[in-house]
Amino acid sequence: MHHPLSRRLPLLAGLALVALAALALSxxxxxxxxxxxxxxxxxxxxDGSVPARILHDxxxxxxxxxxxxxxxxxxxxxxxxxLLRNPLADPYVLGVSGGAAVAxxxxxxxxxxxAWYTPVAFSGALASILLLFTLAHREEWNAxxxxxxxxxxxxxxxxxISLVLSLAPAGRLPGMLFWLMGDLSDALQPLLPGLxxxxxxxxxxxxxxxxxxxxxxxxxxxxxxxxxxPLRIQVYLLASLLTAxxxxxxxxxxxxxxxxxxxxxxxIGGDHRLLLPGAALTGGSLLLLADTAARTxxxxxxxxxxxxxxxxxxxLFLYLLNRTPGRGS
Amino acid sequence: MSSGExxxxxxxxxxxxxxLLCKGLELAISPGECWGILGPNGAGKSTLLxxxxxxxxVAAGRIFFDxxxxxxxxRRTLARELGLLxxxxxxxxxxxxxxxxxxxxxxxxxxxxxxxARDLEIAREAVRMVGLEALAGRSPHTLSGGERQRMEIAxxxxxxxxxxxxxxxxxxxxxxxxxxxxxxxxxRFTSQGRAMVVVLHDLNLALAFxxxxxxxxxxxxxxxxxxxxxxxxxxxxxxxRHPVRRCSELEEECLxxx
Numbered sequence: 001m002h003h004p005l006s007r008r009l010p011l012l013a014g015l016a017l018v019a020l021a022a023l024a025l026s027x028x029x030x031x032x033x034x035x036x037x038x039x040x041x042x043x044x045x046x047d048g049s050v051p052a053r054i055l056h057d058x059x060x061x062x063x064x065x066x067x068x069x070x071x072x073x074x075x076x077x078x079x080x081x082x083l084l085r086n087p088l089a090d091p092y093v094l095g096v097s098g099g100a101a102v103a104x105x106x107x108x109x110x111x112x113x114x115a116w117y118t119p120v121a122f123s124g125a126l127a128s129i130l131l132l133f134t135l136a137h138r139e140e141w142n143a144x145x146x147x148x149x150x151x152x153x154x155x156x157x158x159x160x161i162s163l164v165l166s167l168a169p170a171g172r173l174p175g176m177l178f179w180l181m182g183d184l185s186d187a188l189q190p191l192l193p194g195l196x197x198x199x200x201x202x203x204x205x206x207x208x209x210x211x212x213x214x215x216x217x218x219x220x221x222x223x224x225x226x227x228x229x230p231l232r233i234q235v236y237l238l239a240s241l242l243t244a245x246x247x248x249x250x251x252x253x254x255x256x257x258x259x260x261x262x263x264x265x266x267x268i269g270g271d272h273r274l275l276l277p278g279a280a281l282t283g284g285s286l287l288l289l290a291d292t293a294a295r296t297x298x299x300x301x302x303x304x305x306x307x308x309x310x311x312x313x314x315x316l317f318l319y320l321l322n323r324t325p326g327r328g329s
Numbered sequence: 330m331s332s333g334e335x336x337x338x339x340x341x342x343x344x345x346x347x348x349l350l351c352k353g354l355e356l357a358i359s360p361g362e363c364w365g366i367l368g369p370n371g372a373g374k375s376t377l378l379x380x381x382x383x384x385x386x387v388a389a390g391r392i393f394f395d396x397x398x399x400x401x402x403x404r405r406t407l408a409r410e411l412g413l414l415x416x417x418x419x420x421x422x423x424x425x426x427x428x429x430x431x432x433x434x435x436x437x438x439x440x441x442x443x444x445x446a447r448d449l450e451i452a453r454e455a456v457r458m459v460g461l462e463a464l465a466g467r468s469p470h471t472l473s474g475g476e477r478q479r480m481e482i483a484x485x486x487x488x489x490x491x492x493x494x495x496x497x498x499x500x501x502x503x504x505x506x507x508x509x510x511x512x513x514x515x516x517r518f519t520s521q522g523r524a525m526v527v528v529l530h531d532l533n534l535a536l537a538f539x540x541x542x543x544x545x546x547x548x549x550x551x552x553x554x555x556x557x558x559x560x561x562x563x564x565x566x567x568x569x570r571h572p573v574r575r576c577s578e579l580e581e582e583c584l585x586x587x
Contacts (some may be wrong), residue, residue: 003449004428017347069359213432216424219415222384224488225408225436273442 011268019067022285026063026292027055034059060099064190065249066291066305067284071197071258072246074264074283077257079239081205082211083232085143091243091257094150098157099128102246105164105176114186117137117179118248120163125244128153133236141232182253182306184291188251190294196201201277207231208272215270253306255313256283256290262320286312316325334359334526336381336494341390343373343380349549350376354390356543356553358492360522363371365529365539369569372547374528375416378482378494381526382413395490408436412490414481414498426472426480427465430456433487448487455486458513474501482510486517493518495527499534504586507531532573536560537587544568 103124213221244265260283336358343350350373375443379385383399459479499507518525535570542559
C-alpha cells in the first residue's frame with residue numbers, strides 16, 4: 001500500500017526542477033549575457049574574466065537572495081493562511097511590513113546610510129510583531145481577533161507611512177517609494193535569508209502534521225491531541241520572523257506570499273509536509289522570474305520588483321480563482 | 330475508586346453562562362460498557378462529552394480517566410486512549426477522504442508525523458469497515474452528509490482509542506446505516522477493554538444498543554443507570570416533558586429498522 005503522498009512527491013521534484021531552471025535563467029540573462037554552456041564552468045571556476053566577475057560578485061548573490069526571499073514569503077504565506085484560517089491572508093496582513101517600513105522611512109528621513117536599512121527594518125518589524133503579540137496574548141488565541149487586531153495595526157502603520165512621506169523632502173521621496181514597492185537591487189546577501197529559510201523549513205516541517213489537523217477543524221485537532229495555543233503562538237512567531245527577514249532585506253514585495261501558497265496547493269495538494277517546501281520553491285521561482293524581468297526589461301534601468309510581482313500576481317491569482325469555481329482557494 | 334473503571338465523574342457540574350445544566354453528576358464507565366446519553370436540545374450533552382474528553386472545563390467536580398485526573402494527562406497521550414466523534418465542524422478543501430481518516434493516526438505517530446505501512450493499513454481497514462473504499466480518493470467536501478459522517482467514524486476507528494465518545498454518530502445517516510454504524514461502533518468499542526459513550530436522539534436506537542443510559546434534563550436534574558431502570562416510557566416522559574408511549578399501545582403502524 002502506497003503512502004498517499006508518494007504519488008505527489010514527483011510533483012515536488014518537478015517544482016525543484018522549475019526552480020533550477022529559474023535559477024539558470026536568472027544567472028544567464030542580464031547586461032552581459034552568459035551562455036548557458038559556459039555557466040556551469042564559470043560557476044565553479046572564477047577565472048577573473050568579466051563574465052565570471054559579474055556572475056560571482058553580482059548575479060549569483062542577487063539571484064540566490066531573490067530566490068531565498070521568495071521562499072521565505074511562500075512559507076510565511078502558508079503559515080499565515082493556516083494561522084488566520086483565511087485564504088486571503090498574506091505575510092504582511094498582520095502589519096509586520098508596516099512596522100519595518102515606518103522604521104526604514106524614519107531612518108531615511110534622518111539621513112542614515114543605506115547600510116542601516118536592514119537592521120533598522122528588522123527592528124521595526126520585530127517591534128510590530130511584539131506589539132501585536134502583546135495585544136493578542138491577553139485573550140485566547142483566536143484567529144478572528146488576531147486578524148482584526150493585525151489589520152488595524154497595519155492600518156495604523158500605513159497612516160504613519162503616509163505621514164512620513166508627506167513630511168519627507170522631495171529629494172528623498174524616490175528612494176522611499178522604491179523601498180516601499182519592494183526592491184532587490186541592494187539585496188546581495190544570500191547567506192542570511194538562506195539560513196533563515198533552512199531553519200524555517202525544518203521547524204515548519206515538524207509542525208506540518210499538526211497543521212494538517214488544524215485546517216480540518218480546531219475541535220478535531222484538539223481531540224487528536226494537538227495543543228492549539230502553543231501551536232498558534234509558534235506559527236505566529238515563525239511566520240512573522242520569516243516576513244521580517246524578507247521585508248528588512250527587500251522591502252514589501254507583494255503577491256508572492258499570497259500566490260505561491262495557492263499555486264502550490266493546486267499543484268500538489270494541501271498536505272503541509274509537501275506544501276511548505278513546495279511553497280518555498282514556488283515562491284522562490286516566482287520572485288526570481290519577476291526579479292530577472294525587473295532588471296532586464298528596461299535595462300539599464302531597474303524596475304522595483306514589487307511592481308512586477310503585482311503585475312504578474314494579479315492576473316495569475318484571478319486565473320486560479322476562476323479555475324476553481326466556488327472553492328475559494 | 331476501583332481500578333477497573335475507565336472514566337469516572339465526581340460531583341460534576343455543568344453550566345452554560347448562568348444556566349445550570351447539571352449538578353452533582355456521578356458516573357463510572359467500565360470497560361465493555363456502552364452508555365447512551367439522552368436529553369432535550371441544549372441540555373448539555375455535547376458539552377458533557379467534550380468535558381469527558383478534557384476539551385471543556387467543568388464548573389465544578391472532577392473527571393478521572395484511568396485513575397488520573399484529565400488535566401494531568403498530556404493531550405497527545407490522552408488522544409491515544411480517548412477519542413471523540415464530534416458534530417461536523419469545518420471542512421478542509423484540499424485533502425481526500427483517506428487522508429482525513431489517516432489523520433486519526435496522528436496521536437500514534439513520531440515527531441515528523443510520517444505514517445508507517447501499519448498506519449496506512451489500519452486507515453484502509455477503517456475506510457473499508459464503513460464501506461467507503463470506493464470514495465477513498467474523493468475530497469471530503471464532495472461527499473454527502475452521511476458519507477462524511479461515516480468518514481468521521483472511520484477516522485475514529487483508525488484512532489482506535491480505549492474510550493470512544495460519540496456525539497450523535499447517526500446524524501445524516503439513513504435508518505439502515507444508523508443501525509449498521511452503531512453495530513460496527515459497538516462491536517469495536519465494547520470489546521478488548523474498551524468502552525463507549527454515545528449521544529443519541531433516537532430512543533429506540535438507544536434502547537437497542539446501550540445497556541446503560543444517562544438522562545440529562547438540562548435543568549440540573551439527571552438520572553443514570555441500567556436500561557431496565559432508566560429506559561422506560563415514564564422516565565423518557567420525565568426527560569422530554571412530553572408523553573412517551575410504547576409502540577404496542579398505538580393503533581397506527583409503527584415501523585422499525587431494528
